[in-house]
Amino acid sequence: MSAMDPPLQERVYLGLKADYLAGHFVPGKRIDIQDLANRHHSSKTPVREAAFIFVGEGLFMHHADGGFLVPTPTPLELIELLRWHMQMIMACISGLRESALRSSLRQYSTIVENSSAVAFASRAMEIFTSLADAGGNTQASIHIRRLNERLHYTRIADAGELKTAERELSALTSPEVADFRKALRRRIEAYHLRKICHQQKIIHTGKVMP
Numbered sequence: 001m002s003a004m005d006p007p008l009q010e011r012v013y014l015g016l017k018a019d020y021l022a023g024h025f026v027p028g029k030r031i032d033i034q035d036l037a038n039r040h041h042s043s044k045t046p047v048r049e050a051a052f053i054f055v056g057e058g059l060f061m062h063h064a065d066g067g068f069l070v071p072t073p074t075p076l077e078l079i080e081l082l083r084w085h086m087q088m089i090m091a092c093i094s095g096l097r098e099s100a101l102r103s104s105l106r107q108y109s110t111i112v113e114n115s116s117a118v119a120f121a122s123r124a125m126e127i128f129t130s131l132a133d134a135g136g137n138t139q140a141s142i143h144i145r146r147l148n149e150r151l152h153y154t155r156i157a158d159a160g161e162l163k164t165a166e167r168e169l170s171a172l173t174s175p176e177v178a179d180f181r182k183a184l185r186r187r188i189e190a191y192h193l194r195k196i197c198h199q200q201k202i203i204h205t206g207k208v209m210p
Contacts, residue, residue, distance in 0.1 A: 008042060013050040015040045020059060020070075020152070021125075023118040027070040027153050030063045058150045070153055075199040078154060082199075085147050086192040089128055090185065092135040092144065098181040104134040105184075108173045111166050120165040121155035124148070127173060158195070 016036065025031060036047045051068045054060035060068040073081065093101060108127050115123070125148040132144035159165035172191055177183040 009046050009049060012040050012042050012046040013053060016047070016050045016054065020054070020149070021118075021122060023121075023153070023156050025070045025153075027072045029069060030065065031060070031068045031070075033067060057146055073154065075202045079196050079199045081147065081151060082192050082196050085128070085144075085151065086188065088140065088144055088147065089131055089188055092132045092137065092140050093181075093184070093188075096134055096181070098179075100134050101131070101184055102175060102180055104130045105173045106175070108169070109175050111170055115162065115166070117156045117159035117162065117165070120159040120162065120169060121152055123169055124155050125152060127169065 019025065019036070019039075031051070033044050033047050033051070037044045040047065051060055055062065055068065059070065061071040063069045105127065108123065108130070111123070125145075128148055129141065129145050132141045135141075168191065172187050
């Protein structure tokens with residue numbers, strides 16, 4: 001290990017975060033700590049320590065039989081997360097000039113064809129994080145990123161229909177509008193309300209909607 005290499009604990013934490021964002025885990029399924037230790041060339045201890053940090057971040061929870069798993073939020077929990085996310089994004093972009101908003105989303109206006117569900121979920125995270133970063137508030141950006149990470153596996157599931165996911169993100173970032181600032185606020189609201197409405201239908205019917 002060179003003097004520039006991160007310490008083992010940090011390396012394992014960053015490796016697990018990369019695994020998480022790559023969709024490596026299955027929500028609700030117990031995580032094999034030994035498998036992760038082997039994957040990241042470490043003992044179990046650094047993996048457990050990283051997993052405990054993930055619990056604090058809301059990305060893992062304790063399994064009933066010991067160990068950890070990626071939680072599966074209830075519809076009510078998702079509604080609360082989505083409303084919170086919408087409010088935070090709206091606050092971040094409040095007062096920003098149209099030029100700043102266009103600049104922050106310019107690189108996301110073209111969707112790469114044949115993307116996977118994980119890629120679309122990651123793109124959604126990048127879009128919202130970019131909007132938060134445009135506001136210049138570091139603490140807001142940190143909280144937006146963490147909240148997006150908590151929503152990541154839900155977005156992966158939502159992107160199962162790839163064409164729908166592509167249209168959704170294209171509509172969110174399309175620059176072809178006169179008053180981009182006003183249109184973007186409407187788009188952000190519509191994006192979240194569609195997902196909130198979907199969860200409300202699940203609550204009312206007791207069934208997972210397609």
